[in-house]
Amino acid sequence: MDLETVKERAGPREFSPEDDMPEEYRKAATRMIQFHANSEIMGAYLERPFIREAPSVERKLAYSAKVQDELGHGQLLYRAAESLGIKSRDQMLDELANGEGKFLNCFHYPMESWVEVPMIAFFVDGAAMRRQATLRRSSWEPYAHAMDKVCFEEGFHIKHGESILAELASGSKKEQEMVQNAFETWWPRIIQFFGPTDDKSTHHDFAAEVGLKQMSNDGLRQAFLNSYVPKAEEYGLEIPDTPTIEHDEETDTYEIAEDELDWDEFFTVSKNEYEGGKHQINARKEAQEAVAWVRESLDESEAATGGHAPQAAD
Amino acid sequence: MSSEIDPAPDPDAEYCAYTDYTEGEDADGLPATGEGTEGTERDVWDALYGVEDPEMPISIVDLGLIYGVTVEDDRAAIDMTLTYTGCPARDMLRDEIHEAVASVSGIESVDLRLVWSPEWSIEMVTEQGKEDLREFGLSI
Amino acid sequence: MIADRYTDWQVHAPTIESDIAIANIAQDELGHARLWYDLLEDFGYTEPDLIWERDPDAFRHSTLCELPFAEGDWADAIVRSYLYDEAEHLRLGALEESSSPRIRDRIGKVTSEEDYHREHAENWLRRLAGGDEGRKRVQEAVDRLFPYALGLFEPVDEVEDDIDDLGLRTRPLEDMRAEWVETVTDTLTAIGIDVERPRIEDGRVAEEDLPEHVGRDGDHTEHWRTQFDEITNTYRELERHDATRLMEDPDDE
Numbered sequence: 001m002d003l004e005t006v007k008e009r010a011g012p013r014e015f016s017p018e019d020d021m022p023e024e025y026r027k028a029a030t031r032m033i034q035f036h037a038n039s040e041i042m043g044a045y046l047e048r049p050f051i052r053e054a055p056s057v058e059r060k061l062a063y064s065a066k067v068q069d070e071l072g073h074g075q076l077l078y079r080a081a082e083s084l085g086i087k088s089r090d091q092m093l094d095e096l097a098n099g100e101g102k103f104l105n106c107f108h109y110p111m112e113s114w115v116e117v118p119m120i121a122f123f124v125d126g127a128a129m130r131r132q133a134t135l136r137r138s139s140w141e142p143y144a145h146a147m148d149k150v151c152f153e154e155g156f157h158i159k160h161g162e163s164i165l166a167e168l169a170s171g172s173k174k175e176q177e178m179v180q181n182a183f184e185t186w187w188p189r190i191i192q193f194f195g196p197t198d199d200k201s202t203h204h205d206f207a208a209e210v211g212l213k214q215m216s217n218d219g220l221r222q223a224f225l226n227s228y229v230p231k232a233e234e235y236g237l238e239i240p241d242t243p244t245i246e247h248d249e250e251t252d253t254y255e256i257a258e259d260e261l262d263w264d265e266f267f268t269v270s271k272n273e274y275e276g277g278k279h280q281i282n283a284r285k286e287a288q289e290a291v292a293w294v295r296e297s298l299d300e301s302e303a304a305t306g307g308h309a310p311q312a313a314d
Numbered sequence: 315m316s317s318e319i320d321p322a323p324d325p326d327a328e329y330c331a332y333t334d335y336t337e338g339e340d341a342d343g344l345p346a347t348g349e350g351t352e353g354t355e356r357d358v359w360d361a362l363y364g365v366e367d368p369e370m371p372i373s374i375v376d377l378g379l380i381y382g383v384t385v386e387d388d389r390a391a392i393d394m395t396l397t398y399t400g401c402p403a404r405d406m407l408r409d410e411i412h413e414a415v416a417s418v419s420g421i422e423s424v425d426l427r428l429v430w431s432p433e434w435s436i437e438m439v440t441e442q443g444k445e446d447l448r449e450f451g452l453s454i
Numbered sequence: 455m456i457a458d459r460y461t462d463w464q465v466h467a468p469t470i471e472s473d474i475a476i477a478n479i480a481q482d483e484l485g486h487a488r489l490w491y492d493l494l495e496d497f498g499y500t501e502p503d504l505i506w507e508r509d510p511d512a513f514r515h516s517t518l519c520e521l522p523f524a525e526g527d528w529a530d531a532i533v534r535s536y537l538y539d540e541a542e543h544l545r546l547g548a549l550e551e552s553s554s555p556r557i558r559d560r561i562g563k564v565t566s567e568e569d570y571h572r573e574h575a576e577n578w579l580r581r582l583a584g585g586d587e588g589r590k591r592v593q594e595a596v597d598r599l600f601p602y603a604l605g606l607f608e609p610v611d612e613v614e615d616d617i618d619d620l621g622l623r624t625r626p627l628e629d630m631r632a633e634w635v636e637t638v639t640d641t642l643t644a645i646g647i648d649v650e651r652p653r654i655e656d657g658r659v660a661e662e663d664l665p666e667h668v669g670r671d672g673d674h675t676e677h678w679r680t681q682f683d684e685i686t687n688t689y690r691e692l693e694r695h696d697a698t699r700l701m702e703d704p705d706d707e
Contacts, residue, residue, distance in 0.1 A: 041465070044464070044465045045465045048461070048464050048465045048466075050688075051458075051461040051464065052458060052461060052462075052681075052684050052685055053684060053685070053687050053688045054688065055506070055688040055689040055692065055694055055697065056501065056506075056697035057484065057487065057488050057491065057501060057505070057697065058404070058405055058488070058697070060458070060461075060484060061400060061402050061481060061484045061485065061488065062402040062403075064402075064461050064464065064477060064480055064481050064484065065400075065402035065477075065481055066402075067464050067465060067477065068464065068473075068474055068477035068478070068481070071464075071465065071470055071473050071474055071477070072474055074470060075470045075471075075474070078470075113688075113691065114688035114691065114692070115692075148451075149451070152369075152370075152371070153369070156368045156369060156403065159368070159406060160402075160406075163406070168692075171692065172692070172693060174692070174693060175692050175693075178692075284465075286525070287465075287466045287525065287526070289526075290525045290526025291466070291467065291468040291526045291528055292468075293526070293587050293588075293591075294468035294469075294472075294528045294582075294588075295468050295469060296587075297581075297582065297584075297585040297587055297588045298468075298469075298581065300585050301581060301584050301585055304584075398482070398485065398567065399482065399485030399486055399488070399489050399563060399564065399567060400481035400482045400483075400484055400485025400486075400488075400567075401485065402481070404488075428492070429559065430489065430559055430560045430562070430563040430564075431558075431559040431560070431562055431563070432562075433562050433563045433566060434563075
């Protein structure tokens with residue numbers, strides 16, 4: 001299929017592995033899905049220590065299930081990316097370990113306290129949900145299909161995240177102050193989640209033209225602010241002064257003074273060069289290297305049995 | 315709940331529900347769907363039908379989680395189970411059920427009991443439920 | 455406690471598939487803990503009494519459950535889970551005919567979930583023991599963990615006699631330990647792992663075959679304090695006085 005035909009036909013779930021897609025499409029889709037899969041894994045990596053620190057059995061269980069779901073999403077997404085024939089899952093996992101794999105800005109920042117949990121589990125996941133919901137109409141069918149399951153489980157995570165926030169927000173004065181502080185730290189990063197304004201985004205045009213993306217960053221950010229600014233206020237959180245946000249009552253839209261955000265930091269983060277993120281990447285790499293012996297011995301036993309090693313041990 | 319450490323069951327708590335199940339050890343009458351019920355009891359079943367499992371797009375009645383409903387005056391008593399003990403949605407689900415049933419007109423209090431016997435199994439899912447699960451992409 | 459330890463493997467397991475599987479097992483164990491805590495709460499205890507505000511020295515779990523994993527030591531996770539789940543299988547079996555109907559009612563569900571854990575552990579044991587590196591690591595894990603696992607059958611105190619006398623369980627610890635030793639030594643020997651049966655003196659495991667800290671007698675390893683501090687960190691940081699429940703346990707109403 002040539003690129004012109006792709007652009008003409010680019011509708012929701014239009015293309016599948018049965019179609020002969022041009023390399024440019026396959027590369028762009030791989031880049032996008034790999035980023036998404038990497039983000040699931042690195043998000044899970046960031047959150048995992050808080051399974052232990054969750055302050056009730058109920059929360060511990062729900063949080064363990066959330067982290068597990070994220071690994072499951074990563075697995076689904078790597079499979080959807082693999083189906084484009086550009087990279088294998090192992091290759092993508094190696095790239096992630098080596099610091100070449102890119103992932104969401106928010107997952108580069110360390111998390112130190114339980115009060116930060118809803119910043120990810122409610123706000124960042126809520127922002128991700130906006131994007132993912134539109135991706136159910138992506139032109140690459142395996143990606144759109146994966147989003148069905150991801151969105152469903154994600155909806156459940158956000159409910160939990162909201163419940164954690166609601167609990168903290170109705171807690172002691174101390175709890176409320178701690179949450180407000182966490183919110184102030186995380187808010188600019190959450191706004192940056194959607195990247196810079198569309199005209200600065202290099203990859204958007206092509207992805208939109210071939211139907212991989214269904215909505216622009218600006219549109220998504222607007223939709224997110226429309227529902228999450230009132231929610232934050234509902235829980236007694238004060239929206240920080242920076243960046244300046246003005247609400248246009250007539251059109252019910254938010255105008256953000258984007259220049260007030262630290263884009264140097266954002267681009268450092270995006271290149272995997274931010275200190276906190278580097279630490280996360282390297283710590284994960286070490287953990288993965290420590291269990292390399294298991295993967296090697298699995299490969300060995302598979303080779304020895306001609307690929308008929310018992311599968312049930314997963 | 316008494317604050318003493320007293321292993322004797324509270325006579326008002328209708329614990330017989332548990333014993334019935336253990337001694338029967340079979341799943342007769344399950345899945346319970348409220349078929350043939352009328353009045354407030356029917357309304358309670360309808361409210362329960364409106365509650366979806368948080369992890370799958372299926373009504374908890376069709377999933378077979380509800381083992382029984384009794385309505386006495388303005389009190390509804392519901393026996394329910396979970397598909398697995400580690401269900402992370404337990405409290406969320408119970409909260410939703412509580413809310414749904416309490417909003418039925420004529421119901422003032424809801425007594426929700428979590429039972430583990432008989433064990434939930436895929437046989438407890440109704441035909442409608444099986445269809446919903448297949449549509450969700452599960453092979454049944 | 456062992457579930458809490460298993461969660462250390464989340465996002466750290468060798469493959470995505472094994473990561474998801476160990477998380478499943480952790481959640482099953484947490485689900486079982488929750489179901490037994492529910493029962494205790496019906497007797498008047500609260501979750502803060504039982505966990506969050508409890509003196510760490512009052513915990514009576516076996517030290518097998520609290521030992522940290524060395525980084526990358528997947529063989530430890532598998533061996534530990536195998537030894538623990540074989541013991542749990544026997545302990546649950548002894549509750550099937552319990553004199554308490556509310557214990558009995560929960561056993562079927564718990565046992566059916568535990569069966570999967572044993573299958574998981576055994577499959578992995580065979581896989582690992584099939585290669586040189588894996589077998590070496592499994593052997594090291596067994597050498598280290600076997601005494602701790604024996605601690606799973608050590609008595610807490612005189613309460614064990616009451617449990618037997620009241621028919622809450624239908625098999626004494628000693629009896630279960632004997633069967634457990636047979637089963638696990640047979641299985642391990644069959645896959646080429648050396649393990650010696652413990653010496654028994656007056657019906658008890660000889661002291662030199664038990665670890666320095668048994669746990670069930672209230673004497674824990676130094677690691678327990680660290681784990682407990684981490685577990686309760688948020689609860690203390692937020693100055694909580696109750697554990698989250700979106701609603702009350704329905705059994706309470």
